[in-house]
Amino acid sequence: MTNKKNLNLHETTSPPKMKIVKEFRDENTKEVGFKFVDYYISEDKTLFQAHLHYDQLYTVRSAELSPYALGLLEGKIMGTKCPKCGDVFFPPRVNCWNLDCKLTKTEWIELPQTGKVHTYTIAGWSGRSSLKRLPFVLAYVILDGVTTAVANEIREINPWNAEFNMLVKVKFVPKEQRVGAITDFYFVPADDWKPSPMNPEKERIKKLCEPVYKWVASLK
Numbered sequence: 001m002t003n004k005k006n007l008n009l010h011e012t013t014s015p016p017k018m019k020i021v022k023e024f025r026d027e028n029t030k031e032v033g034f035k036f037v038d039y040y041i042s043e044d045k046t047l048f049q050a051h052l053h054y055d056q057l058y059t060v061r062s063a064e065l066s067p068y069a070l071g072l073l074e075g076k077i078m079g080t081k082c083p084k085c086g087d088v089f090f091p092p093r094v095n096c097w098n099l100d101c102k103l104t105k106t107e108w109i110e111l112p113q114t115g116k117v118h119t120y121t122i123a124g125w126s127g128r129s130s131l132k133r134l135p136f137v138l139a140y141v142i143l144d145g146v147t148t149a150v151a152n153e154i155r156e157i158n159p160w161n162a163e164f165n166m167l168v169k170v171k172f173v174p175k176e177q178r179v180g181a182i183t184d185f186y187f188v189p190a191d192d193w194k195p196s197p198m199n200p201e202k203e204r205i206k207k208l209c210e211p212v213y214k215w216v217a218s219l220k
C-alpha cells in the first residue's frame with residue numbers, strides 16, 4: 001500500500017509565504033557598513049528572514065532558529081533546553097551538543113534577563129559600524145540557568161570598571177529599532193552593582209583608553 005501522505009511532496013516542500021514586515025533601507029544607500037535593511041515574517045508567524053547589507057546584500061534565513069529572532073523583536077530572550085540532559089543553550093542550539101544525547105532536538109524556553117560576566121575584553125578598534133562607540137567592553141555572559149555563554153557588549157560602564165563575574169542584565173534597544181539580531185540588546189551592570197575602587201591596574205587601563213576617546217572625538 002502506498003502512503004499517499006508521503007507522496008504529497010508539494011504540500012510539504014512548498015516555500016513558506018513570507019511577508020515583508022519592516023523595511024528601513026535609506027533611499028540613497030551608499031556606504032552603510034554592517035546594517036540590517038529589512039525583515040520578513042512568514043504568514044503563520046513562525047519563520048524569520050532578514051537582509052543584511054555588508055558591502056553587498058546577504059539573505060539571512062533563521063529557519064529553525066526563528067523563535068530566537070522573533071523573541072528579540074518582542075523583547076524576549078529565547079533559548080533552548082535539551083529535554084534529555086537539561087543543558088540550556090543561549091545562543092540557542094537546535095540539537096543538543098552532548099554526545100550521549102545523540103543530537104536530541106531541544107525545546108524553546110524564555111530565559112531570565114540577568115547573568116554574570118564569564119570573561120571580557122576592552123575593544124580599542126572595531127569594524128566601521130561601531131568605531132564611534134570605542135572604546136567598549138565586549139563580554140561573554142552566562143545568563144542565569146544557562147549552560148553556555150553569549151558574546152555581546154556591556155554598555156553604561158566605564159571600560160576600566162568591568163570585572164570578571166560582575167552581575168549584568170539585558171537591556172533592549174527601543175522596539176522600533178530592533179531587527180531580530182543579537183544587536184537588539186546589550187548588557188548593562190545589574191541594578192545594585194557598584195564599581196570597585198580604582199587601583200593601579202584600572203588606572204593603567206584608563207590611560208590606555210584616553211587616546212581612543214580623543215581619536216573618536218576627532219571623527220566626523
Ligand SMILES: [Zn+2]
Pocket residue numbers: 082083084085086087096097098101104
Ligand atoms: Zn542533552
